Amino acid sequence: MSSSDGVSDQPKPQSPMPQSGPRATYPVEQSQASRRRWFLIGSVAVVVAGLVLAFVGFKQFGDPEVSGQAVGHDVLGSDAVAVQYTVNRKDPSVPVACVVRGRAKDGAEVGRREVLIPAGEVQVAARTTVYTSRPAVIGEVFGCTASVPAYLQPDK
Known part of the structure; x- marks a missing residue:
């Protein structure tokens, strides 16, 4: 019971967290x-x-939309290398741009060429000549993409 002086007969609830101990x-x-x-x-x-x-x-x-892989190369002289490669794409109606390059004995890139592979087949075999600034020992595909730059697009 409560009285007017504020004293209650009920016990006070304990504080939730003790301050010490x-x-x-x-x-x-x-x-x-x-x-x-x-x-x-x-x-x-x-x-x-x-x-x-x-x-x-x-x-x-995962499985890329477009991939390119070199299958061979021929060193044509001290200033050129021919690269044979295949391009695979999921959608044959899409043109593809590939970067093909020649590399020197020390691994430096000595020549580069961007190539347009027009729409056509799912798998395309191609051969490209890359002119180099010094003798190349290997030709390779640096990469391929379905995002063809405007300067490679054929005139319509």
């Missing part, structure tokens, strides 16, 4: 439901992060 240093353990909730939240976060990582990895390193 072992209970202040070592808090009361979480309930089973609280631990389960954090475990589920952490598990869902790990699964979502794994899915995002898998998606990004597939987009970055």
Whole structure:
């Protein structure tokens, strides 16, 4: 019961956290439901992060839309190398641009040529001559893309 002087017969509730002593240093353990909730939240976060990582990895390193691979080369002299290569593309109706280059004995790039592969077949074999600034020992395909620059586009 309450009286007019503010004194109550009911005991006062204890403060939730003691200010000193072992209970202040070592808090009361979480309930089973609280631990389960954090475990589920952490598990869902790990699964979502794994899915995002898998998606990004597939987009970055998965099967490319266009790929080019050198299959051979002929050194034509001290200023040229001929490169034979194949280009594979998923959509044969799309033109492709490839960068073919010659490299010297020390690994330096000594010649480069951009080549337009017009729309046509899924797999195309090509041969390109790359003129070099000094003798080349190898010819290779640096890369291919379906994003053909405007200066390689044929006149319409």
